[in-house]
Amino acid sequence: MDRDNQVSSSNYDSMHKLKPTNHFVNALLTDLYQLTMAYCYWKQGRHEDQAVFDLFFRKCPFDGEFAIFAGLEECLRFLASFHFTDSDIQFLATVIHAEKEFFDWLRNLDVSKVSVYALSEGSVTFPLVPLLRVQGPLAVCQLLETTLLNLINYASLVATNAARFRLAVGDKSLLEFGLRRAQGPDGGVSASRYTYLGGFDATSNVLASKLFSIPCSGTIAHSFVQTFHDCSQLATTKLVDSNKNEREFVQCVMETRERLGYNTNQGELAAFISYAQCFPDRFLVLVDTYDTLSSGVPNFICVALCLLDFGYKPLGIRLDSGDLSYLSKAARKEISRIAQLTGKVELNQVKIAASNDLNETTLLSLHQQGHEIDIFGIGTHLVTCQQQPALGCVYKLVEINGQPRIKVSEDISKLTIPCAKKAYRLYGKEGYPLVDLLTLETEEAPKVGDKILCRHPYVERKRCIIVPTRIEPLLKLVWNGKMPVEPSFFSLSHLREFCKQEMSCLREDHRRFLNPTPYKVSVSQTLFDFIHRLWLEETPIPELA
Numbered sequence: 193m194d195r196d197n198q199v200s201s202s203n204y205d206s207m208h209k210l211k212p213t214n215h216f217v218n219a220l221l222t223d224l225y226q227l228t229m230a231y232c233y234w235k236q237g238r239h240e241d242q243a244v245f246d247l248f249f250r251k252c253p254f255d256g257e258f259a260i261f262a263g264l265e266e267c268l269r270f271l272a273s274f275h276f277t278d279s280d281i282q283f284l285a286t287v288i289h290a291e292k293e294f295f296d297w298l299r300n301l302d303v304s305k306v307s308v309y310a311l312s313e314g315s316v317t318f319p320l321v322p323l324l325r326v327q328g329p330l331a332v333c334q335l336l337e338t339t340l341l342n343l344i345n346y347a348s349l350v351a352t353n354a355a356r357f358r359l360a361v362g363d364k365s366l367l368e369f370g371l372r373r374a375q376g377p378d379g380g381v382s383a384s385r386y387t388y389l390g391g392f393d394a395t396s397n398v399l400a401s402k403l404f405s406i407p408c409s410g411t412i413a414h415s416f417v418q419t420f421h422d423c424s425q426l427a428t429t430k431l432v433d434s435n436k437n438e439r440e441f442v443q444c445v446m447e448t449r450e451r452l453g454y455n456t457n458q459g460e461l462a463a464f465i466s467y468a469q470c471f472p473d474r475f476l477v478l479v480d481t482y483d484t485l486s487s488g489v490p491n492f493i494c495v496a497l498c499l500l501d502f503g504y505k506p507l508g509i510r511l512d513s514g515d516l517s518y519l520s521k522a523a524r525k526e527i528s529r530i531a532q533l534t535g536k537v538e539l540n541q542v543k544i545a546a547s548n549d550l551n552e553t554t555l556l557s558l559h560q561q562g563h564e565i566d567i568f569g570i571g572t573h574l575v576t577c578q579q580q581p582a583l584g585c586v587y588k589l590v591e592i593n594g595q596p597r598i599k600v601s602e603d604i605s606k607l608t609i610p611c612a613k614k615a616y617r618l619y620g621k622e623g624y625p626l627v628d629l630l631t632l633e634t635e636e637a638p639k640v641g642d643k644i645l646c647r648h649p650y651v652e653r654k655r656c657i658i659v660p661t662r663i664e665p666l667l668k669l670v671w672n673g674k675m676p677v678e679p680s681f682f683s684l685s686h687l688r689e690f691c692k693q694e695m696s697c698l699r700e701d702h703r704r705f706l707n708p709t710p711y712k713v714s715v716s717q718t719l720f721d722f723i724h725r726l727w728l729e730e731t732p733i734p735e736l737a
């Protein structure tokens with residue numbers, strides 16, 4: 193798999209049938225100032241001026257040194273359906289005091305003259321590298337700003353969060369449980385979608401599973417266990433075994449419990465039996481409702497042993513409170529002891545799932561302490577990105593009518609890099625990416641084997657020479673009104689694989705959690721000269737008295 197265009201050419205009509213997943217995404221989902229600026233451009237006859245905007249972030253989230261780019265498909269769906277309806281126009285006329293002709297112009301506005309270049313969705317990316325380059329008529333490019341940022345900021349942030357959780361747990365299973373805690377319905381669905389892209393294995397969110405073909409998974413809640421008092425509440429005492437013979441199941445469980453000498457909560461046991469009767473081959477239950485080690489785990493073991501007897505494979509337990517390191521080890525020890533005692537070695541294959549306010553720090557700490565957890569269920573911290581709730585992507589003008597533009601700031605990190613640019617990833621001998629290089633769009637592409645001078649965009653003394661073994665152009669044309677691009681998007685599982693491959697190419701020191709090495713994002717000598725000339729030109733020399 194490569195980062196080749198994730199959308200390729202087809203006809204304009206089919207592109208126009210594409211709709212954003214969320215019906216809130218339309219031309220009105222913007223900030224008022226985009227429309228008032230558009231009015232000023234129109235009034236001055238500047239609305240068709242040729243503009244270039246870059247969409248990028250300045251600092252990686254979560255104190256890391258990488259991010260995952262996500263949200264591109266929804267940006268393209270937005271572009272494909274961009275227009276103002278009659279009712280939008282009627283509403284706007286009550287908000288903006290402007291001539292009728294402006295609203296007529298808005299009504300006929302489309303994005304057929306806009307081009308968009310983008311990174312591939314699922315790419316590993318770094319500060320200052322444009323995720324999107326949007327170019328075309330000034331007013332319409334301006335009108336796209338807020339929506340594009342909205343579609344990319346959270347998607348990329350939560351995908352990055354997921355990729356970091358994935359790094360923290362290695363190859364253990366990761367389930368996303370965040371819907372109840374997410375920022376509203378779209379927050380929940382987006383979280384499920386983009387955390388899967390970032391490396392989660394499944395979601396509990398049924399709608400997201402349907403919409404994006406994400407594996408759906410889940411266990412049971414405390415309420416289910418609490419509703420049972422004892423086995424007299426069970427509708428039947430029997431279970432059909434894997435050979436289709438109906439046999440006494442409750443009796444089997446009770447005798448097992450007696451034989452093993454467990455004194456457990458009877459309501460919890462009834463709940464487990466009931467669940468096993470409904471899902472004999474999906475038996476994974478929550479064991480901390482009353483007491484994990486003296487009731488939940490023994491009750492699980494009794495039911496699991498009988499399921500084995502009946503020809504089924506029990507799946508496991510979920511821990512949702514207490515010291516997850518200790519409890520997982522103690523539970524595993526008891527399960528192993530009984531497996532040995534009874535000779536039911538299959539019992540050793542059951543999985544231990546854990547949940548309860550897990551975040552990056554607890555996952556890393558659990559790894560250090562040692563544990564027996566196979567599956568992590570994660571909600572709140574993952575979907576709300578509690579450690580850093582916004583990515584901070586911005587959309588900045590870099591060129592107008594062929595003239596480079598710069599935004600100067602006291603804070604050097606807020607200086608924008610002018611000009612329509614190309615971006616390349618340069619790989620070293622070891623096969624790892626070494627530098628992302630930004631050049632003028634008009635510059636000749638760097639070549640493998642050449643000595644390439646890479647300059648820090650702002651700091652003069654920071655520079656290096658790289659002889660790349662491989663060069664990857666990063667920005668691909670994904671939207672062009674005149675020669676449109678194909679709506680056959682890659683599936684989410686394809687993007688997830690691509691993201692996984694990107695993460696595996698990233699050098700270990702850029703990925704690590706504590707003080708990761710910053711990845712170098714550089715500019716060509718020509719672009720460096722442009723930035724610094726423009727910087728001086730646009731900054732008045734202060735006069736000191």
Ligand SMILES: Nc1ncnc2c1ncn2[C@@H]1O[C@H](COP(=O)(O)OP(=O)(O)OP(=O)(O)O)[C@@H](O)[C@H]1O
Pocket residue numbers: 512513514515516517518547548549550551554557558561
């Ligand atoms: N071994 C561990 N090391 C570090 N953190 C842990 C460990 N085990 C659990 N945690 C975390 O510690 C916190 C414990 O949460 P809390 O203090 O609310 O207790 P609890 O176990 O949920 O209690 P209860 O649900 O019975 O009120 C959770 O965020 C959990 O992820």
Ligand SMILES: O=P(O)(O)OC[C@H]1O[C@H](OP(=O)(O)OP(=O)(O)O)[C@H](O)[C@@H]1O
Pocket residue numbers: 369370372373512547548549550569570571572573
């Ligand atoms: O902790 P999170 O990472 O958000 O994962 C999801 C949580 O949601 C469920 O219960 P809920 O929190 O609703 O209730 P509980 O805390 O009482 O179990 C589940 O048991 C998890 O604890």
Ligand SMILES: O=C(O)c1cccnc1
Pocket residue numbers: 369370396409410411412413510547569571
């Ligand atoms: O299926 C589960 O165990 C689950 C689902 C959502 C939230 N917490 C747990």
Ligand SMILES: [Mg+2]
Pocket residue numbers: 548549
């Ligand atoms: Mg909880």
